Amino acid sequence: MTRRPISWALAVALAAAMPTVADPVPVAPDPGGKDAGPARPAASAGDAPAPEPQAAPGLGASYDRWFTDEALRVELYHVGGAHDEQYIFDRAVREPLWPGMRRALLDLTGYGKYRFRVQDLATGTTIFSQGYCTLFGEWQTTPEALESRQRRTFEESVRFPFPRAPVRLLLDRREDVPGPDGRGEFRELFRFDIDPASHLVARDPLDDRYVRLALHESGDPRERIDILILGDGYTAAEMEKYRRDARRFAAILLADPAFAPNRNLVNLWGLETPSRDSGPDEPRKGWYRDTVLGTTFNTFDSERYLTTSHDRALRETAAHAPYDTLYILVNTSRYGGGGIYNQWAIFPSDNEYDDYVFLHEFGHSFAGLADEYFDSATAYDEAFYPAGVEPWEPNITALLPGRPLKWQSLVAAGTPIPTPDDEAHAAVVGAFE
Template identity: 35%
Template sequence: MKRAALILALGLSLGSGTFAQTFEDYFVDKTLRLDYIFMGNADKQDICLDELSVLPQWAGRRHHLSELPLEGNGEITMKDKATGKVIYRTSFSSLFQEWIGEQEAKVVKRGFENTFLVPYPKQPAEITVVLRNASREVSATLVHEVNPSDILIHQRGEGDLTPHRYLWQGGSSDKCIDVAIMAEGYAANESDLFYKDAAVACEALFAHEPFKKLKDRFNIVAVFSESKDSGVSIPRKDEWKKTAVSSHFDTFYSDRYLTTRSVKAIHNWLAGIPYEHIIILANTDTYGGGGIYNSYTLTTAHHSMFRPVVVHEFGHSFGGLADEYAYDEAPSPLYPYDIEPWEPNITTLVHFEDKWKDMLEQGTPVPTKPQADEKLIYTKVGVYEGAGYTKKGIYRPTTECRMRINEAPVFCPVCQRSLERTIRFYTE
């Protein structure tokens, strides 16, 4: 149940190359789908271009095109080949980069699918993909060109679309954030069950601020990606199912970590349907889930904690929020003590001024001891030790939050501010 990203002030870009532009200057109303393989081990990582595809519509942002709202673990930059101007940027995290911190990565070389969506350029463009390690140093780079007239760019999404229905429409795709809720482990006769579960996920999301007050900036579509089997794979029980995106528990041998490496399959199911962010519902009552920034949320639909967990995981995949819980005395390989994490809701205090220092009441001690008054438990902003899987040396904004425990009724004020900034970046 992982990952996240650092929120930046709105209107600011990372690095040089920002200039005034309109969407129509460099792009047509189509999507360029980029499929890559991230590969390697703990010592060396690499990026391989797998396939390029074109989708019939662009559902992403049409402004702030050369800016980043979140830093992420990696970045894609598109430049106009003729002028060298940066015309689009996006950021992400990946399951591969999490795996690099696992023991297996020290002895085995593996490859992971990754897919990203960018607007379709009018003219030849140069694309640069960068991966960064836990110290935020560049660990792998790929530069390649895209010629929009290339006959080998795969055309997708023009024929029969996966069955779908809209659960909420705040407006047109060019003005709203399009979220697709997908089925995983729902057999042919379970479509009604899926649409019911998707409606619950939608309701749970809009019960939380800031999604509630900014509901009209979203479109939610439920997509029935049919599976051959009902249920999902649980390797520790020797249960393997044939499902739409081949998800399974026990990722990195963690019982509750539910993910999929079949990322291309996710996007193939969605081809032709406007989408930017993805929630995958697993047809099981086994507890678990996972959320990867700008990749996907995957969570179980029939556990009693379904509602809080789907919102928590969407906090990762959409909002770039870190886990605020802690279970280990040693520092996580993802968060060195001498590096300020790029997640907006945790800090090592190395550069706390870049986080929520401005939200502290005057006189608040840093670090802050937990409040005895439970009335303030979710709203009193301080600097509380224990976050990012580590009990010592990493700090969170409040004693409890949706990103820390399932019982928390809300996102803390710091997470709410970060989420609202992200929503406004995409829609204003």
């Protein structure tokens, strides 16, 4: 597998967060869909590849036609084993604010192992889409999943602007069969219909104990990238420490060369969410803490993998502030972290490498960047991609015959491809094996 140097990661991350503007796309309407209840399964599309969202003419001026200013969170269970999976609907929740951009309704990047699409039920128009990855998808690659018949259930959710009319939500998974662009094709995994006017759509009240912090406010959340830094494992007595930590990391992000020129495009928020106990779980040490977001080391029994599987608690908490992307700042001095595309980035508060982990995990969660190191037990596993399939991540490639290098425009003329990993090429953009 060929990679490009990691130094460009955050610059790509910022660009990737600004998807190509696209209008909603009409497709053939589904007869009978108008009678949908608040949420019900709909017929599967079978094994046919799921259609790709396509850019329509114009500049996406139809947000107000399809959506209100609020958000709809659909809570799900992702269930299965190493070689099978399904989604189960739990509930739909109305959130008070959709802070996302109003013109980029369709995700045209093609990033993510999974993707969800939202269709207007009456017309079949695809009005929103987004790629993402999941903790379940990572678990499927672990020895626990592969070497046993173990099956597991993970909490997940998808979130999009609150629709004005009934919609169909479609969930797709990327398969190992290459599509026209060389990347694995998406195939529909599950679909169900939601009536936003139903009394069964929850309207949970916000918790007035949570205090929002404006760490860096540059403008209207609807016109900015909103980054929310939540704290976990901070007790009520440690809230001042959380405020100091959150401000320190906000300053680190804004000082990064990728963000410094674009600081006026970014809002950074914090939220005071006191936990009963201090610090995260550390199962290998027998330490279990009662915290708001349930962060834990030793995910999948990996020493440094710091994550949370408590998606319900995470999303209910995050709904108290505008956010397009989430950070979880964990009150610990231990080295570790995690980042999952369009889910969250998790990092420690007080480790000597915390600034590096903070930026590194953001590359995973914010723009779907793959790891590029190869001298660690957690290094990128080439078995994730079978021969003949181009990785979807923007910073690695299989260099398939007849296909251009993804980042060719950044490579200086005369640079050898593949690029030697030596001192002479240490400071150039290339394609390193």
